Amino acid sequence: MTYCCALRLKDGLVFVSDTRTNAGVDHISVFRKLYIFGIEGERFLTIQTSGNLATTQAVIGHLNNHLELKQEPNLYSVNTMFEMAELVGHTLKKVIADVVEDAHTHEQSNYYCSILLGGQIQGAEMQLYNIYPQGNFICATEDTPYFQIGESKYGKPILDRALIYEMPLDEAVRCCLISFDSTLRSNVSVGMPLDTVVYKKDSLHIPNGKRIYEEDPYFWKLSKQWSDTLRRGLQELPIPTDDYLE
Numbered sequence: 438m439t440y441c442c443a444l445r446l447k448d449g450l451v452f453v454s455d456t457r458t459n460a461g462v463d464h465i466s467v468f469r470k471l472y473i474f475g476i477e478g479e480r481f482l483t484i485q486t487s488g489n490l491a492t493t494q495a496v497i498g499h500l501n502n503h504l505e506l507k508q509e510p511n512l513y514s515v516n517t518m519f520e521m522a523e524l525v526g527h528t529l530k531k532v533i534a535d536v537v538e539d540a541h542t543h544e545q546s547n548y549y550c551s552i553l554l555g556g557q558i559q560g561a562e563m564q565l566y567n568i569y570p571q572g573n574f575i576c577a578t579e580d581t582p583y584f585q586i587g588e589s590k591y592g593k594p595i596l597d598r599a600l601i602y603e604m605p606l607d608e609a610v611r612c613c614l615i616s617f618d619s620t621l622r623s624n625v626s627v628g629m630p631l632d633t634v635v636y637k638k639d640s641l642h643i644p645n646g647k648r649i650y651e652e653d654p655y656f657w658k659l660s661k662q663w664s665d666t667l668r669r670g671l672q673e674l675p676i677p678t679d680d681y682l683e
Contacts, residue, residue: 439470439587440620440627441485442596442613443553445565445577447603450555450636452483453613455587455621457628458490471632472497474504474512475643480558482512482521483634487587488550488570495532496552500525518556518564522574525554530572545570551586556636563638591623592616606635611659614649618660631656 439458444451454471468490475481484500486493503511515521529552536548554574555565565577567584577584579602585593595616600609610633620627634646649656 439487440589440592440617440624441470441487441553441586442583442589442592442616443483443485443555443565443577443585444583444600444609444613445555445563446582446606446609447638448606449638449640450483450557450563450565450634451606451609451613452485452553452555452632452634452636453617454485454632455617455627456630456632457626465628467628467630469632471634471646473634473643473646474500475556476513477643478559478641480513480556481636481641481643482518482554482556483636484525485553485586486550487552489548492529492532492536492548492550493552495536496525496529496550499528499532516558517561518554518558518566521556521558522554522564522566522568522576525552526568526572526574529568529570533570553584553586557639557641559641563636588620588624588627591620595619606637610635614656614659615663618656618663 439455441454452471456467456469458466458468470486472484500512504513510524512521512524515524529550533545533548537545549570551570552568554568557563565584566574568574582602583596583600595612599612617631629651631649632646633649634644636644
């Protein structure tokens with residue numbers, strides 16, 4: 438399984454993905470699920486994937502192939518982020534349909550994957566889309582500035598309670614990493630290392646991103662301090678009245 442989270446905030450975009458895939462308890466591997474594309478000064482985009490690994494790799498392969506062969510449309514030829522979401526959604530839908538046809542089965546759900554697509558094209562606003570296996574998609578808004586795919590339930594509470602559209606990027610990164618720390622502690626199907634990308638609004642710069650390993654000192658410090666803060670906060674809560682303890 439996997440966990441991916443993407444934020445569209447006032448000052449930019451934040452993406453974090455884990456790298457664990459597993460086909461049973463004795464077959465665990467590391468695969469990248471966060472992909473960076475772009476033309477410096479003209480467009481930036483990130484794709485995150487969750488679900489059937491063969492499907493996600495086929496989608497990324499098709500998108501890369503169209504870029505290399507300059508086949509139209511491609512990620513660098515479309516004019517808007519909406520058109521880009523349509524292209525990725527169409528590619529995902531076609532990959533699933535082709536696999537199902539070749540396998541002579543109607544069980545499409547076995548080959549499903551979900552995709553988060555975010556970025557910015559010169560002269561337009563940043564956008565973030567959640568693309569479904571059927572090829573359709575929804576767009577993040579100021580009221581709902583983040584999307585999650587994969588094992589999202591353990592990391593969702595901190596985002597729901599703390600995240601707001603106006604949050605600075607450094608605070609948003611901390612919020613995301615705490616969300617992942619909570620997920621890592623509660624779900625063995627999500628694992629290190631983590632891939633992160635932070636994009637500053639209107640910069641049109643292609644960030645390198647960062648891979649966070651288990652021994653990363655900042656992540657370890659963040660995790661420990663968050664645990665200590667929760668314990669301290671619990672102790673400082675009002676003591677239950679006697680009727681709660683009877």
